[in-house]
Amino acid sequence: MNKVAIVTGASSGIGKAISHAMISRNYCVIANGRTIKKADFQNNNVVISNADLLDERTPKDLLDLAIKSFGDLNYLFVNAGTIESGSIHDIDINKMCKMLRLKVESSFRLIYTALQ
Numbered sequence: 001m002n003k004v005a006i007v008t009g010a011s012s013g014i015g016k017a018i019s020h021a022m023i024s025r026n027y028c029v030i031a032n033g034r035t036i037k038k039a040d041f042q043n044n045n046v047v048i049s050n051a052d053l054l055d056e057r058t059p060k061d062l063l064d065l066a067i068k069s070f071g072d073l074n075y076l077f078v079n080a081g082t083i084e085s086g087s088i089h090d091i092d093i094n095k096m097c098k099m100l101r102l103k104v105e106s107s108f109r110l111i112y113t114a115l116q
């Protein structure tokens with residue numbers, strides 16, 4: 001049976017590259033990103049999810065999707081993230097806190113749910 005991975009941040013950059021590399025090596029992938037389109041991944045071994053990781057329901061939804069689609073979960077790539085930076089005069093504190101919720105809280109929720 002093929003190994004199954006969830007990859008977050010799969011709509012661009014590192015997560016997209018990881019997803020394509022895994023698919024080409026016959027892994028099954030749940031590729032998550034709010035803006036992923038079907039055309040980005042045309043392969044039977046990939047299932048796309050457009051969930052927002054800031055939604056507390058998303059970790060369980062992703063896990064359920066992996067089990068329903070491929071019957072297992074072996075790898076979790078917690079890769080999604082944004083980078084906010086700037087001088088103290090320019091920085092938007094709300095965007096900064098949203099970045100931290102995504103990078104820290106949503107990552108922890110996803111890992112916690114998968115390990116359970």
Ligand SMILES: NC(=O)c1ccc[n+]([C@@H]2O[C@H](COP(=O)([O-])OP(=O)(O)OC[C@H]3O[C@@H](n4cnc5c(N)ncnc54)[C@H](OP(=O)(O)O)[C@@H]3O)[C@@H](O)[C@H]2O)c1
Pocket residue numbers: 008009010011012013014015032033034035036051052053054079080081082083102
């Ligand atoms: N590239 C670098 O030099 C560098 C340096 C330091 C750290 N990093 C970190 O490494 C990771 C990957 O970097 P990258 O350059 O490949 O990033 P990227 O191309 O900007 O991709 C970020 C991914 O995160 C997803 N994402 C953002 N907000 C989301 C949300 N609320 N819910 C679900 N998905 C969300 C985006 O998908 P959608 O917008 O489609 O949802 C996108 O797929 C990031 O965590 C980044 O902060 C990168």
